[in-house]
Amino acid sequence: MTEQYDVIVVGGSVSGAPTAAWLARKGFRVLVVEKATFPRDANSTHFIWPRGMSYLNRLGVADRILEETPHFKQMEINIEGIRLHGGVPIQAIRDRFVALHGDDHGVVDYYAGPRRFFLDQVLLEEAQASGAEVRQATRVESLIEEDGAVVGIRAVPADGAAFEARARVVIGADGRMSQFATQVNAQKTAVREKSTFAYYGYFSGIDKPELCIHKRGRFGTAIFPTMEDRHLVLVYGPTEWWGDFSKDPETSFFKTYEFVAPDVAELVKQGERVEPFKAMGRMVAFHRENWGNGWALVGDACSFKDQWTAMGITHALRDAELLSTHLAMYLNGDKDWDTTMSDYSAVRFSDYEDYWNLVCDGAEMHPYTREELEFFHGIEGDQDKVDQFIGQVGDTISLKHQIQPESRDQQELPDFIREFDSEALAYHQNAFVE
Numbered sequence: 001m002t003e004q005y006d007v008i009v010v011g012g013s014v015s016g017a018p019t020a021a022w023l024a025r026k027g028f029r030v031l032v033v034e035k036a037t038f039p040r041d042a043n044s045t046h047f048i049w050p051r052g053m054s055y056l057n058r059l060g061v062a063d064r065i066l067e068e069t070p071h072f073k074q075m076e077i078n079i080e081g082i083r084l085h086g087g088v089p090i091q092a093i094r095d096r097f098v099a100l101h102g103d104d105h106g107v108v109d110y111y112a113g114p115r116r117f118f119l120d121q122v123l124l125e126e127a128q129a130s131g132a133e134v135r136q137a138t139r140v141e142s143l144i145e146e147d148g149a150v151v152g153i154r155a156v157p158a159d160g161a162a163f164e165a166r167a168r169v170v171i172g173a174d175g176r177m178s179q180f181a182t183q184v185n186a187q188k189t190a191v192r193e194k195s196t197f198a199y200y201g202y203f204s205g206i207d208k209p210e211l212c213i214h215k216r217g218r219f220g221t222a223i224f225p226t227m228e229d230r231h232l233v234l235v236y237g238p239t240e241w242w243g244d245f246s247k248d249p250e251t252s253f254f255k256t257y258e259f260v261a262p263d264v265a266e267l268v269k270q271g272e273r274v275e276p277f278k279a280m281g282r283m284v285a286f287h288r289e290n291w292g293n294g295w296a297l298v299g300d301a302c303s304f305k306d307q308w309t310a311m312g313i314t315h316a317l318r319d320a321e322l323l324s325t326h327l328a329m330y331l332n333g334d335k336d337w338d339t340t341m342s343d344y345s346a347v348r349f350s351d352y353e354d355y356w357n358l359v360c361d362g363a364e365m366h367p368y369t370r371e372e373l374e375f376f377h378g379i380e381g382d383q384d385k386v387d388q389f390i391g392q393v394g395d396t397i398s399l400k401h402q403i404q405p406e407s408r409d410q411q412e413l414p415d416f417i418r419e420f421d422s423e424a425l426a427y428h429q430n431a432f433v434e
């Protein structure tokens with residue numbers, strides 16, 4: 001007999017599991033189907049901004065995550081030697097939650113970097129504890145469609161017989177390579193081809209309690225503490241240099257770190273790498289149509305963007321909360337399907353559009369210009385402005401908000417800014433070509 005649910009969620013990771021948890025808590029009958037068996041790792045770094053930690057806290061899992069994962073309230077963004085150290089202002093996080101979700105319950109202002117094998121498992125367990133039925137090691141093979149609407153799934157457990165299940169709504173949370181999106185023919189509405197490459201490893205023996213991002217020329221680096229007294233250490237650069245970087249990636253990794261952030265490179269060299277490096281050479285960004293008859297997409301299945309601002313998990317958690325709130329109105333009979341989903345889509349898009357452009361532009365990894373350096377130098381000594389800038393990078397303060405740097409006489413600028421040339425050959429030559 002075919003089983004009937006209110007909602008089926010395909011994929012049980014950082015977008016699918018919380019979507020299921022929120023809907024199950026609202027009293028709906030929810031099935032999550034996940035092809036992997038958790039715990040499993042993901043090829044993704046896992047830094048989470050305060051906005052993302054706030055979503056986890058609202059869901060009730062932040063304390064569980066902090067039992068295993070260090071957290072911190074300040075971070076550093078260092079651009080060509082200009083050190084911007086601060087944190088996202090708590091009031092700005094509150095304002096963003098009130099504007100988007102109508103309340104600021106559970107908002108926090110700390111950062112953390114839980115490993116994905118842990119975070120994803122905590123979230124899937126939470127979905128189950130909230131009342132959702134979870135089937136792991138079960139792959140959704142296809143969707144059942146009737147009269148132009150998605151009405152269910154056909155799935156195959158690793159160790160059992162194929163089955164069908166039906167629901168009023170079927171949600172695709174199956175990631176950026178979404179088969180779900182392909183099957184419902186969700187069209188891409190925007191694509192940005194240029195991206196970064198990312199190369200990262202885990203090191204022990206490093207004393208650095210906060211996230212530290214450095215940018216120099218066309219490269220970036222990041223380091224943050226994670227579970228088991230380890231640090232995630234990352235290098236990124238323009239995809240067009242990945243082929244040459246990856247010929248001898250470990251040597252390229254250290255060479256890049258020394259060029260971008262020599263002080264941190266020294267700390268990393270004194271540490272010990274305790275796991276194999278991981279890599280992603282290319283990350284094409286896209287938006288897709290995110291709903292149709294009987295179906296909706298969340299997380300990367302719906303829109304994916306470059307890793308450089310580390311915002312995918314936060315946005316997946318946002319989608320989960322936003323979609324479940326809207327869907328409840330449809331499932332309770334308060335709104336029809338088209339109105340519910342157009343409203344959801346409009347709210348989500350307006351929360352996202354400017355930031356998506358920022359990420360895609362930044363992913364081209366052009367060096368900062370002299371004018372931009374003057375701006376960073378102009379806010380460097382003003383903690384409020386530094387916090388506002390960090391709040392913008394952390395997708396909390398609107399990018400439309402203009403931060404006014406202190407105006408300085410050209411003579412007051414340090415030599416390295418007055419003489420800065422973003423077109424300098426050293427920044428545009430691929431250093432890994434032999």
Ligand SMILES: Cc1cc2nc3c(=O)[nH]c(=O)nc-3n(C[C@H](O)[C@H](O)[C@H](O)COP(=O)(O)OP(=O)(O)OC[C@H]3O[C@@H](n4cnc5c(N)ncnc54)[C@H](O)[C@@H]3O)c2cc1C
Nearest residue numbers: 011013015035044045046047140174175299300310312313
């Ligand atoms: C290199 C890199 C670094 C990143 N770093 C960060 C970072 O530091 N911070 C951050 O916030 N974000 C980061 N991101 C982004 C983040 O990884 C994603 O945005 C996030 O994982 C999206 O979650 P998701 O649930 O939509 O998809 P996924 O995490 O991809 O999960 C999809 C799930 O669906 C399951 N699935 C797929 N097909 C099926 C099927 N047919 N049947 C059943 N189950 C299925 C999969 O097994 C998987 O568990 C990074 C991404 C990359 C590529």
